[in-house]
Amino acid sequence: MPGPDQLDPVLDDTPPPGSTRSVSESQVSETESAILEAARDLLAEGGIGALSMRAVASRVGLSATALYHYFDNKEALVDRVVQRGFQQSEEYLRRAIENLPRGSMERVAALGEAYIQFALRNRQYFKIIFAIRPEQPRAIDDVPGQGGYVVLRESVVEAMESGAIRRADPDVVVLFLWSVVHGLVTIFMACDPAGMLDEVGLCGGDCGQPEATLALFDKFRELIRDGLAPDRADGSEDAR
Amino acid sequence: MPGPDQLDPVLDDTPPPGSTRSVSESQVSETESAILEAARDLLAEGGIGALSMRAVASRVGLSATALYHYFDNKEALVDRVVQRGFQQSEEYLRRAIENLPRGSMERVAALGEAYIQFALRNRQYFKIIFAIRPEQPRAIDDVPGQGGYVVLRESVVEAMESGAIRRADPDVVVLFLWSVVHGLVTIFMACDPAGMLDEVGLCGGDCGQPEATLALFDKFRELIRDGLAPDRADGSEDAR
DNA sequence: CCGTTAGGTTAACACCGTCAACCTAACACC
DNA sequence: GGTGTTAGGTTGACGGTGTTAACCTAACGG
Numbered sequence: 001m002p003g004p005d006q007l008d009p010v011l012d013d014t015p016p017p018g019s020t021r022s023v024s025e026s027q028v029s030e031t032e033s034a035i036l037e038a039a040r041d042l043l044a045e046g047g048i049g050a051l052s053m054r055a056v057a058s059r060v061g062l063s064a065t066a067l068y069h070y071f072d073n074k075e076a077l078v079d080r081v082v083q084r085g086f087q088q089s090e091e092y093l094r095r096a097i098e099n100l101p102r103g104s105m106e107r108v109a110a111l112g113e114a115y116i117q118f119a120l121r122n123r124q125y126f127k128i129i130f131a132i133r134p135e136q137p138r139a140i141d142d143v144p145g146q147g148g149y150v151v152l153r154e155s156v157v158e159a160m161e162s163g164a165i166r167r168a169d170p171d172v173v174v175l176f177l178w179s180v181v182h183g184l185v186t187i188f189m190a191c192d193p194a195g196m197l198d199e200v201g202l203c204g205g206d207c208g209q210p211e212a213t214l215a216l217f218d219k220f221r222e223l224i225r226d227g228l229a230p231d232r233a234d235g236s237e238d239a240r
Numbered sequence: 241m242p243g244p245d246q247l248d249p250v251l252d253d254t255p256p257p258g259s260t261r262s263v264s265e266s267q268v269s270e271t272e273s274a275i276l277e278a279a280r281d282l283l284a285e286g287g288i289g290a291l292s293m294r295a296v297a298s299r300v301g302l303s304a305t306a307l308y309h310y311f312d313n314k315e316a317l318v319d320r321v322v323q324r325g326f327q328q329s330e331e332y333l334r335r336a337i338e339n340l341p342r343g344s345m346e347r348v349a350a351l352g353e354a355y356i357q358f359a360l361r362n363r364q365y366f367k368i369i370f371a372i373r374p375e376q377p378r379a380i381d382d383v384p385g386q387g388g389y390v391v392l393r394e395s396v397v398e399a400m401e402s403g404a405i406r407r408a409d410p411d412v413v414v415l416f417l418w419s420v421v422h423g424l425v426t427i428f429m430a431c432d433p434a435g436m437l438d439e440v441g442l443c444g445g446d447c448g449q450p451e452a453t454l455a456l457f458d459k460f461r462e463l464i465r466d467g468l469a470p471d472r473a474d475g476s477e478d479a480r
Numbered sequence: 481c482c483g484t485t486a487g488g489t490t491a492a493c494a495c496c497g498t499c500a501a502c503c504t505a506a507c508a509c510c
Numbered sequence: 511g512g513t514g515t516t517a518g519g520t521t522g523a524c525g526g527t528g529t530t531a532a533c534c535t536a537a538c539g540g
Contacts, residue, residue: 031518053497065498066519074497105468127371130430165468172459173468175427176420179460183423184415190370219412220419227467228345228413230406271487293528305529306488314528 007044007122008092010036010084032070034060039081043124051078078128085125090147092118097155103162107155109221112181115148116217119185120210126189149174180220188213247284247362248332250276250324272310274300279321283364291318318368325365330387332358337395343402347395349461352421355388356457359425360450366429389414420460428453 038059042051053074057064071077096114100107119126153174159165165173188209278299282291293314297304311317336354340347359366393414399405405413428449 052495054495062518063520064496065521068498069518130367130371130426163470166466166470168463169459172456173463175424175456176460176463179421179423179427180416180419181423182427183419183421186370186426187415187419187422216412216415219409220416223408223413223416223467225467225469226406227463227465227469228405229465229467230403292526294526302487303489304527305490308529309487 007040007085007124008088008118010040010088029070031060031062035062035067035070035077036081036084039077040085043081043128047124048078048128053077082125082128085122086129087147089115089118089122090151093148093151097151102155103158103164105159105164105225108152108159108165108177111148111152111155112177112217112221113214115178115181116185116213117210119182120189120213123189126186130186149178152177177224180224181217184213184217184220188216247280247325247364248328248358250280250328269310271300271302275302275307275310275317276321276324279317280325283321287364288318288368293317322365322368325362326369327387329355329358329362330391333388333391337391342395343398343404345399345404345465348392348399348405348417351388351392351395352417352457352461353454355418355421356425356453357450359422359429360453363429366426370426389418392417417464420464421457424453424457424460428456 035056039051039056042055042059053067054064056077057067067077071080093111093114097107097110100110153170156165156170156173156177160167160170275296279291279296282295282299293307294304296317297307307317311320333351333354336350337347340350393410396405396410396413396417400407400410
């Protein structure tokens with residue numbers, strides 16, 4: 001019933017007609033982006049197992065070996081697909097906070113929610129990042145944090161300056177928050193949440209994953225804010 | 241230089257000689273466990289890419305098709321390998337806390353550290369669980385939490401009763417803590433920590449992953465304990 | 481003695497990533 | 511205008527993959 005994961009379509013990189021697009025960087029032939037699109041679609045429809053050079057090629061109307069004119073090998077193709085996918089994450093996150101006041105805790109929390117939503121809507125990208133690589137971990141730039149890292153860091157620093165959260169090494173705080181939401185999302189991508197969630201008492205049984213994950217994140221917010229230590233003002237809290 | 245990930249060897253399941261082993265459950269032929277062992281070794285040596293039916297078979301001295309007498313298909317084999325790997329995690333965690341006082345915060349923290357260590361020593365299992373599987377998420381039982389969940393929950397409940405941590409829904413707290421360490425570990429398995437860590441100021445450049453991850457976790461402990469909210473006893477904290 | 485089963489074989493199929501060789505149209509240059 | 515050179519494409523093949531079908535053989539129960 002969950003259906004195939006869909007992947008968010010990627011920003012079009014055909015230049016707006018008449019624009020004097022600089023020949024820099026993201027010069028990408030029409031065929032090349034058709035290949036990337038086809039690859040993304042196959043990934044979304046059937047996971048990494050469905051993304052074969054031959055399948056991609058036939059979807060674009062080429063022979064498999066033609067792809068090698070654009071990409072060194074399959075790994076390079078997949079990397080580009082994932083990279084393009086994650087490039088959106090930054091914009092996704094930025095849009096999630098554009099209407100929230102700078103320096104507020106809500107802004108930071110909204111980034112967490114957005115990360116969860118993006119991850120669950122693009123889980124194929126995540127699966128690849130954390131699995132496919134033969135051995136050596138990739139550069140951090142490929143990882144979903146990259147774009148989001150600076151966004152989150154900015155919001156955290158602002159929140160510290162405004163006094164919404166306490167002062168501490170912002171990088172540690174950012175990695176901490178990132179770990180929380182990323183771990184949550186990763187766990188829920190691997191487990192059947194049904195069995196775990198009625199344990200937690202959230203939604204009775206067959207709720208959708210995104211809602212359940214977000215609901216749990218909402219409960220996390222309190223823990224993130226106040227910590228696990230018992231109230232120093234010892235007393236009323238939870239008497240009886 | 242990081243060398244191949246090694247995987248912890250699995251508990252021997254050949255019955256101790258003379259024991260009246262019940263014919264229940266884990267009845268496993270010698271050949272079958274030889275296959276599982278070979279598969280685990282291949283996984284450790286070369287990742288999932290090196291684990292092919294033919295490679296496993298030849299290592300056991302069989303033809304590839306013989307494996308199908310023991311496992312429905314490759315997926316089933318891999319699942320068993322991973323499942324056996326994770327079965328150890330519970331014991332691993334239990335051993336990490338056996339000398340720590342019940343109800344203490346250290347006990348909870350030690351579980352986090354143990355989880356990180358186990359994950360980094362058995363990362364191949366994690367990669368498979370959280371990424372490779374074709375589509376549908378597996379049952380929660382397969383996930384590394386399963387065994388560990390009850391252990392962690394027990395320690396959390398005890399810590400609440402002793403007053404070491406504040407009272408809250410223990411399941412939410414457990415999932416929260418699990419998310420933190422799991423997220424941390426997952427992120428570090430995917431990124432090159434070098435680039436990220438000197439950002440954070442931990443270890444100058446080429447330190448090993450486990451140490452870096454544990455060091456960061458150590459910094460997290462403070463955030464977990466006290467939360468992000470500014471001290472209510474407003475004042476001294478970080479005055480310039 | 482015969483049937484069944486467990487455990488194993490070989491041969492084959494369809495698919496995979498990739499390479500080598502070749503083709504063809506477009507363009508730069510003397 | 512002829513002549514490289516190159517970008518973009520083809521076909522065919524190689525070795526490897528998971529998996530199936532058919533077959534073999536030894537052990538065991540009736």
